[in-house]
Amino acid sequence: TKWVYTFGDGKAEGEAGMRNLLGGKGANLAEMSNLGLPVPPGFTITTEVCTYFYDHGRSYPDDLSAQVEAALAHVGRLTGRTFGDPANPLLVSVRSGARASMPGMMDTVLNLGLNDTTVEALATAAGDERFAWDSYRRFITMYSNVVLDVGHHHFEEALEDYKERKGLHLDTELKAADWKHLVGRYKEIVEKELGRPFPQDPKEQLWGAIGAVFGSWMNNRAIKYRELHAIPASWGTAVNVQAMVFGNMGETSATGVAFTRNPSTGEKELYGEFLINAQGEDVVAGIRTPQDITERARKASGSDKPSMEKAMPEAYAELVRIYDLLERHYRDMQDLEFTVEKGKLWMLQTRGGKRTARAALKIAVDLANEGLISKEEAVTRVEPAALDQLLHPTIDPKAERKVLAVGLPASPGAASGEIVFSSDEAEEARKNGRKVILVRVETSPEDIHGMHAAEGILTTRGGMTSHAAVVARGMGKPCVSGAGTIRVDYAAGTLSVAGQVLRAGDVLTIDGTTGQVLLGRVKMLEPELSGEFATLMSWADGVRRMKVRANAETPLDARTARTFGAEGIGLCRTEHMFFEGDRIVAVREMILADDEKGRRAALAKLLPMQRKDFVELFTIMRGLPVTIRLLDPPLHEFLPHTDEEIAEVAAGLGASAEKLKARAAELHEFNPMLGFRGCRLAIAYPEIAEMQARAIFEAAVEVTNGTGEAVRPEIMVPLVMTRAELDQVKGRIDAMAAAVATETGSPLAYQVGTMIELPRAALRAGEIAESAEFFSFGTNDLTQTTLGISRDDAGSFLGAYTGKGILPADPFVTLDQEGVGELVKLAAERGKATRAGIKLGICGEHGGDPASIRFCESAGLDYVSCSPYRVPIARLAAAQAAL
Ligand code: PEP
Numbered sequence: 001t002k003w004v005y006t007f008g009d010g011k012a013e014g015e016a017g018m019r020n021l022l023g024g025k026g027a028n029l030a031e032m033s034n035l036g037l038p039v040p041p042g043f044t045i046t047t048e049v050c051t052y053f054y055d056h057g058r059s060y061p062d063d064l065s066a067q068v069e070a071a072l073a074h075v076g077r078l079t080g081r082t083f084g085d086p087a088n089p090l091l092v093s094v095r096s097g098a099r100a101s102m103p104g105m106m107d108t109v110l111n112l113g114l115n116d117t118t119v120e121a122l123a124t125a126a127g128d129e130r131f132a133w134d135s136y137r138r139f140i141t142m143y144s145n146v147v148l149d150v151g152h153h154h155f156e157e158a159l160e161d162y163k164e165r166k167g168l169h170l171d172t173e174l175k176a177a178d179w180k181h182l183v184g185r186y187k188e189i190v191e192k193e194l195g196r197p198f199p200q201d202p203k204e205q206l207w208g209a210i211g212a213v214f215g216s217w218m219n220n221r222a223i224k225y226r227e228l229h230a231i232p233a234s235w236g237t238a239v240n241v242q243a244m245v246f247g248n249m250g251e252t253s254a255t256g257v258a259f260t261r262n263p264s265t266g267e268k269e270l271y272g273e274f275l276i277n278a279q280g281e282d283v284v285a286g287i288r289t290p291q292d293i294t295e296r297a298r299k300a301s302g303s304d305k306p307s308m309e310k311a312m313p314e315a316y317a318e319l320v321r322i323y324d325l326l327e328r329h330y331r332d333m334q335d336l337e338f339t340v341e342k343g344k345l346w347m348l349q350t351r352g353g354k355r356t357a358r359a360a361l362k363i364a365v366d367l368a369n370e371g372l373i374s375k376e377e378a379v380t381r382v383e384p385a386a387l388d389q390l391l392h393p394t395i396d397p398k399a400e401r402k403v404l405a406v407g408l409p410a411s412p413g414a415a416s417g418e419i420v421f422s423s424d425e426a427e428e429a430r431k432n433g434r435k436v437i438l439v440r441v442e443t444s445p446e447d448i449h450g451m452h453a454a455e456g457i458l459t460t461r462g463g464m465t466s467h468a469a470v471v472a473r474g475m476g477k478p479c480v481s482g483a484g485t486i487r488v489d490y491a492a493g494t495l496s497v498a499g500q501v502l503r504a505g506d507v508l509t510i511d512g513t514t515g516q517v518l519l520g521r522v523k524m525l526e527p528e529l530s531g532e533f534a535t536l537m538s539w540a541d542g543v544r545r546m547k548v549r550a551n552a553e554t555p556l557d558a559r560t561a562r563t564f565g566a567e568g569i570g571l572c573r574t575e576h577m578f579f580e581g582d583r584i585v586a587v588r589e590m591i592l593a594d595d596e597k598g599r600r601a602a603l604a605k606l607l608p609m610q611r612k613d614f615v616e617l618f619t620i621m622r623g624l625p626v627t628i629r630l631l632d633p634p635l636h637e638f639l640p641h642t643d644e645e646i647a648e649v650a651a652g653l654g655a656s657a658e659k660l661k662a663r664a665a666e667l668h669e670f671n672p673m674l675g676f677r678g679c680r681l682a683i684a685y686p687e688i689a690e691m692q693a694r695a696i697f698e699a700a701v702e703v704t705n706g707t708g709e710a711v712r713p714e715i716m717v718p719l720v721m722t723r724a725e726l727d728q729v730k731g732r733i734d735a736m737a738a739a740v741a742t743e744t745g746s747p748l749a750y751q752v753g754t755m756i757e758l759p760r761a762a763l764r765a766g767e768i769a770e771s772a773e774f775f776s777f778g779t780n781d782l783t784q785t786t787l788g789i790s791r792d793d794a795g796s797f798l799g800a801y802t803g804k805g806i807l808p809a810d811p812f813v814t815l816d817q818e819g820v821g822e823l824v825k826l827a828a829e830r831g832k833a834t835r836a837g838i839k840l841g842i843c844g845e846h847g848g849d850p851a852s853i854r855f856c857e858s859a860g861l862d863y864v865s866c867s868p869y870r871v872p873i874a875r876l877a878a879a880q881a882a883l
């Protein structure tokens with residue numbers, strides 16, 4: 001087996017495509033060599049050696065050592081030096097390099113090959129004794145630290161001691177003799193700590209470093225990192241051994257890092273910093289202030305230190321030539337590391353650069369406009385979820401965060417405000433011009449007005465599809481839900497967390513993108529929608545197959561959805577419309593009435609309000625489909641609680657408060673999510689569905705006649721488990737359509753369909769499709785009922801499940817494709833088998849999740865529907881899924 005791949009001098013055995021075998025760094029070093037760029041020669045030991053190492057009790061393949069010897073000799077020939085040679089030694093760096101960039105692993109050992117003899121040769125070759133001894137002491141420190149596990153602090157202390165004794169302050173004041181003395185001290189320290197001397201044999205040093213790189217693949221930090229980023233342990237890391245070039249050989253040497261475009265704005269400019277007379281770690285250590293690379297940046301920063309452009313014009317010109325070449329070659333923004341040794345530029349690394357969402361957008365669009373990538377490719381270059389950063393205020397990354405608690409990132413964006421504990425207080429504060437965060441154990445539909453009034457919502461209980469989460473996302477308001485370590489005491493008007501007690505009026509910040517709850521006000525960055533956003537979105541729209549609709553019921557939500565490019569409403573939750581203003585009283589009358597007559601009286605009050613709602617909605621969404629779902633309330637949520645509320649309803653119904661209390665107690669449910677809700681309501685009280693159907697049809701006729709543009713409502717029946725249920729409700733709807741057509745003289749086209757949100761409905765989809773003209777997958781309930789996990793209070797244990805890897809992700813956020821997804825696919829197939837043209841959509845929260853959207857594409861759905869602020873994310877994700 002070939003375990004070792006060499007590179008350098010315009011040639012390489014590997015190339016960029018061999019990332020899995022050579023790791024990212026190794027593959028790109030090979031690629032740069034092949035491009036004829038100045039790369040210090042070296043070789044890569046493959047990731048397969050790492051795998052072998054762990055499969056064979058931390059030992060190496062037999063033929064590895066001969067291959068390493070041969071590669072060392074090859075590098076020696078290219079550099080004219082020999083590894084371990086006392087007179088003309090080859091010195092190397094050793095670095096790790098996995099497939100994906102992985103902080104937490106062993107990083108770098110520089111100057112390897114130095115010992116008591118070769119240090120003299122280095123001094124002679126460089127003509128600089130101080131430089132040689134400084135390099136040697138750096139090597140001992142680094143090697144001891146990462147390979148021998150002798151802590152850095154030992155050496156730091158020895159250095160500080162020495163400087164104090166000599167009355168020196170800066171490292172730069174130390175001369176060759178000082179470093180020479182310290183090297184002696186350092187070796188003593190190592191011997192004392194380890195019981196054996198610092199290795200003098202360069203071969204032993206090399207194998208020590210190689211072993212340390214492979215060993216670091218399994219250190220705790222690396223394991224943790226892999227866990228967080230879903231990187232399999234089987235990938236392994238490669239080891240890169242490369243001839244040293246020195247950025248610390250005096251004033252004509254330097255080291256630096258650069259991005260080929262600005263990583264925070266995406267601006268096309270060489271962006272980075274460098275340090276004269278320094279080695280790589282000096283830049284990272286931040287001891288000296290780095291200098292700007294371009295003159296332009298230097299002027300902008302007002303620095304009095306010369307730019308690289310000024311100080312090293314030739315190396316700078318070479319860097320400019322190379323960065324342009326690399327960007328064209330890789331067709332993406334690159335992150336570069338380089339060293340200048342005595343005026344000559346050497347490239348040490350290139351890789352795709354990390355960037356903000358804003359930069360990602362600009363770079364993708366610019367690269368396409370520059371002709372480097374196609375528009376389709378540009379569409380794939382932006383992470384859909386990253387668009388959240390652009391649509392909501394975010395916390396300034398430079399701001400200090402005093403984290404009090406971490407809950408679920410339920411609705412993105414950040415907000416600060418005074419704490420209030422009730423929705424009425426929130427509304428009151430808002431009227432007085434104060435900004436508040438509504439803090440509740442959980443929210444219910446009665447909190448809608450408070451949620452509207454608040455800047456953000458924090459709950460201590462509830463998951464990603466809890467009421468607070470769903471409604472906040474719909475409103476585009478930041479929300480952290482299920483922050484379980486916070487205790488709310490409504491009576492005392494306090495919350496306690498992390499040993500602190502906060503009162504109403506104290507200021508909190510919530511970050512709905514990370515789930516953090518922070519003390520005090522934190523600096524925010526306002527969202528900015530650039531021209532590139534619209535451009536990329538239009539390219540995405542050009543390639544996607546699935547339509548994107550929004551879940552919206554209020555005029556505001558509907559308008560937002562249209563602005564963000566929604567192509568219709570996929571879910572109008574009519575129960576949300578009933579919590580506005582004084583409708584709740586009429587709704588309670590309707591629910592608590594003990595006979596049909598009482599209900600009809602209450603419904604008569606609701607009809608004009610519903611009709612008006614639909615007129616508004618149809619008008620805003622003119623020309624686009626609107627799916628209206630019949631009432632689907634856990635009845636429970638509508639029940640009055642306080643004596644005052646009961647008295648109000650009693651008056652309306654002409655009944656006694658006692659009687660009402662008894663009726664409310666009768667309707668109280670222990671498990672309302674599986675209770676008297678969905679179409680069960682329409683089955684028990686058909687007059688409710690009739691009222692809603694009438695309101696829909698009358699509104700549709702009104703808007704059609706008024707605008708001349710036909711409204712085609714889609715009426716959706718929730719929580720169906722049998723075809724018989726659907727048929728009963730559909731019968732009422734059809735009859736109402738006929739009645740309204742006769743009354744108004746305007747017949748109307750409409751569709752009746754169903755939600756598929758119970759496993760039985762999915763299984764019986766073939767039969768249900770005989771009656772349903774469309775299916776909309778309600779994956780919130782379908783997840784809850786398939787997994788048997790309550791969507792409202794799963795937060796308490798779901799964390800443990802995802803943490804232990806039992807579930808790959810929160811199933812209420814990312815569709816459980818293997819389980820719930822199987823039911824979706826099966827229902828789609830069975831539905832299509834019965835009714836070829838059946839329209840298929842999804843309106844659970846998963847409709848706005850990129851991974852789930854990809855699944856929807858593969859399941860052949862016609863559209864996804866999500867909260868308005870997620871519409872752009874869904875448009876981009878649907879486009880990527882189609883490519
Ligand atoms: C669903 O269950 O997925 C759905 C969209 O309906 P709701 O969230 O209103 O129950």
Ligand code: MG
Binds near residue numbers: 718757778780781
């Ligand atoms: Mg549902």
